[in-house]
Amino acid sequence: MSTTSKLEQRLLEDVVIFENKEAQKTGAQSIAPDHSPRQALKGKPLPARSALTETQTAASLQQHVEQFLFHQSELLDEKQWAAYIELFTTDGVYWMPVTPDQTEWLDSPSIFAEDRQMMEIRMGRVTHPNAWSQAPQWGTSHLVGNVVIESVSDTEVSVRSRFQMMELRRDTTRHFAGTYRHTLRRVGDDFKIVLQRVDLLNGQAPFDYVLQIWV
Amino acid sequence: MLPLERLVESDRVHRTVYTDQAIFDREMANIWEKTWVYCGHESQLKKTGDYATVQIGRQPMIMVRGTDSRIRVLYNRCPHRGVQLCGSRQGNTGSTFVCSYHAWTFHLDGRVKGIPLSHGYDGTRMGPDNPDCSMKAAARVDSYRGFVFASLSAEGPSLLEFLGDAKIAFDDMCDRSPAGEVEIVPVCHRVMQHSNWKFFMENQLDALHPSVTHQSTGIAAGRVERKLQAEGRKPPLYYHYLSTFASSFDQWDSVQTVNFPRGHGILKGYMGLRPDDPDTKEYVAAMYSAYGEQRAEEFLGRSIHHVLVYPYLSVQSPLQQLRVLRPIAPNETLSEIWHFRLKGVSQAIYRRALWYFNLVNSPATMINADDLENWTKGQWGLESDGGEWVSFHRNHGGDTRENGITYSNNGTSEAVMRSQFEAWREYMSETAP
Numbered sequence: 001m002s003t004t005s006k007l008e009q010r011l012l013e014d015v016v017i018f019e020n021k022e023a024q025k026t027g028a029q030s031i032a033p034d035h036s037p038r039q040a041l042k043g044k045p046l047p048a049r050s051a052l053t054e055t056q057t058a059a060s061l062q063q064h065v066e067q068f069l070f071h072q073s074e075l076l077d078e079k080q081w082a083a084y085i086e087l088f089t090t091d092g093v094y095w096m097p098v099t100p101d102q103t104e105w106l107d108s109p110s111i112f113a114e115d116r117q118m119m120e121i122r123m124g125r126v127t128h129p130n131a132w133s134q135a136p137q138w139g140t141s142h143l144v145g146n147v148v149i150e151s152v153s154d155t156e157v158s159v160r161s162r163f164q165m166m167e168l169r170r171d172t173t174r175h176f177a178g179t180y181r182h183t184l185r186r187v188g189d190d191f192k193i194v195l196q197r198v199d200l201l202n203g204q205a206p207f208d209y210v211l212q213i214w215v
Numbered sequence: 216m217l218p219l220e221r222l223v224e225s226d227r228v229h230r231t232v233y234t235d236q237a238i239f240d241r242e243m244a245n246i247w248e249k250t251w252v253y254c255g256h257e258s259q260l261k262k263t264g265d266y267a268t269v270q271i272g273r274q275p276m277i278m279v280r281g282t283d284s285r286i287r288v289l290y291n292r293c294p295h296r297g298v299q300l301c302g303s304r305q306g307n308t309g310s311t312f313v314c315s316y317h318a319w320t321f322h323l324d325g326r327v328k329g330i331p332l333s334h335g336y337d338g339t340r341m342g343p344d345n346p347d348c349s350m351k352a353a354a355r356v357d358s359y360r361g362f363v364f365a366s367l368s369a370e371g372p373s374l375l376e377f378l379g380d381a382k383i384a385f386d387d388m389c390d391r392s393p394a395g396e397v398e399i400v401p402v403c404h405r406v407m408q409h410s411n412w413k414f415f416m417e418n419q420l421d422a423l424h425p426s427v428t429h430q431s432t433g434i435a436a437g438r439v440e441r442k443l444q445a446e447g448r449k450p451p452l453y454y455h456y457l458s459t460f461a462s463s464f465d466q467w468d469s470v471q472t473v474n475f476p477r478g479h480g481i482l483k484g485y486m487g488l489r490p491d492d493p494d495t496k497e498y499v500a501a502m503y504s505a506y507g508e509q510r511a512e513e514f515l516g517r518s519i520h521h522v523l524v525y526p527y528l529s530v531q532s533p534l535q536q537l538r539v540l541r542p543i544a545p546n547e548t549l550s551e552i553w554h555f556r557l558k559g560v561s562q563a564i565y566r567r568a569l570w571y572f573n574l575v576n577s578p579a580t581m582i583n584a585d586d587l588e589n590w591t592k593g594q595w596g597l598e599s600d601g602g603e604w605v606s607f608h609r610n611h612g613g614d615t616r617e618n619g620i621t622y623s624n625n626g627t628s629e630a631v632m633r634s635q636f637e638a639w640r641e642y643m644s645e646t647a648p
Contacts, residue, residue, distance in 0.1 A: 098404075107565070111579050117450075121436045122435075124431075125431045125435040125436075128430070128434060128435060130431050131432075134431075205405075206405035206549055207407060209406065209578050209583065209587060210578035212579070212584055
């Protein structure tokens with residue numbers, strides 16, 4: 001009688017799993033490929049590099065745009081709503097679509113879709129003493145980075161950037177992040193916002209509400 | 216848990232119905248996992264294999280369109296070792312569900328299709344002929360005008376019996392299309408309520424709260440509306456959606472609620488969606504030619520603000536919006552918010568519904584944010600020992616009851632809550648199977 005246990009026998013068996021590539025499909029391979037809910041990634045172009053060359057002029061435009069974006073963030077964190085709205089042209093739009101695929105805002109749902117009048121309503125609402133959900137008030141801190149100038153013309157500059165924002169209300173910290181796309185119009189030495197598109201990475205996560213003011 | 220007759224009296228309820236885990240568990244078993252629950256709209260599943268996951272009470276389900284194009288509702292669970300078969304909220308699974316653990320496969324009606332190395336089951340109790348090898352299906356699935364419901368209980372009223380007069384929610388939505396149909400807009404906003412589900416259901420027909428809760432938004436919108444008018448500009452219709460929230464108490468008191476059996480109900484109030492512009496004229500003409508003037512006027516003139524299908528659905532039919540509750544815990548409720556497009560209408564008419572959706576129902580809403588604050592604070596209050604009762608005394612004894620329907624004689628009557636709790640008590644008194 002063998003002293004080798006059944007377990008040891010099993011461990012000693014010479015099992016070749018990949019003996020013949022053609023002979024036996026693995027479990028995963030035996031599955032018809034049509035089950036996958038995933039679509040192949042579309043051939044998205046790589047993010048564009050800065051349209052500027054390494055010249056003094058280019059560097060100063062980059063700095064100028066960055067300073068504008070930093071200023072805009074500071075206005076939000078400082079709750080300077082009127083000054084924030086003033087950054088927009090009279091026909092300027094603040095837009096947060098539901099998904100990054102959206103290309104227009106009139107005929108598809110948005111999280112924010114606001115012209116200056118609607119922004120004025122929002123400002124009036126958050127500053128009203130009986131805006132119950134705004135008391136206690138919250139605080140935010142924005143960081144803007146990865147600023148890439150996508151195109152430049154005599155009248156306009158298109159800018160892509162990333163943001164991180166932390167919000168604190170009562171004892172709850174929330175964290176939002178995403179991409180800004182600004183279309184800036186040159187006005188004298190400064191800019192005005194024609195369109196600020198915000199693709200919020202976690203805008204569709206289930207919060208009690210996303211935000212009561214612009215990100 | 217207190218006895219039911221002590222929890223619910225005709226004019227007040229005990230606070231624990233909002234806070235107690237045992238009561239919540241019984242609600243899930245006695246109400247959600249028995250009655251008809253809204254799953255979705257047929258137009259969500261266009262092709263064979265299209266699916267959407269949906270929570271019915273505590274049960275994770277899959278609503279799927281089969282190869283025979285029928286819609287079925289199945290438990291999202293592999294019968295082998297229990298792993299969920301669909302991990303996304305929606306998608307297309309082709310002709311087969313495949314378990315990611317051991318590659319068991321299933322037809323779209325839930326029947327087992329293949330088991331790897333199935334001879335391993337020879338001589339065992341499990342095998343392709345055993346129904347335990349297939350995905351379990353909801354006991355009943357039915358639909359009304361494209362809206363799909365499932366019941367996890369084989370017993371009980373039919374879908375139409377369950378809906379009763381509240382089926383007007385779906386009629387009113389579809390009748391406003393010259394084609395008599397709506398199509399879902401495939402964007403779902405999910406909002407987390409840190410409160411018991413009842414807060415939402417009570418709030419939807421609570422006509423006293425808008426001018427208090429939403430006054431900041433109503434006033435701010437009214438101010439900009441008047442400013443534009445003073446400048447000789449015409450403010451968009453949707454500004455008015457916001458400014459009406461700040462209407463006077465008297466005005467809100469003049470709207471009426473109609474409270475049906477099973478807790479369903481209507482907040483009346485004509486929404487004034489017929490401004491005198493070419494788009495509306497074109498739309499009304501299309502309605503006339505589809506239904507004839509008399510019926511079209513009847514459809515367009517319906518005085519409905521909201522319809523509630525108790526205990527989980529709030530339908531704003533004149534603007535094709537729908538909110539459905541998926542309770543998670545006594546103090547946690549997920550709401551899913553959808554809107555629909557009337558078939559056969561112009562883009563301009565669709566935009567009215569869309570812009571209401573953006574303003575009132577988006578996650579950046581200036582309206583619901585203040586509701587959510589009330590409900591959160593309400594939940595905190597009811598979890599305290601600061602009082603035992605929740606009061607529904609307003610106009611108690613002053614409502615009119617005819618043929619089982621309760622008509623409030625004041626819009627702000629708490630008849631709504633009294634009616635909901637009457638239904639709740641009935642549901643909860645039946646013993647769970």
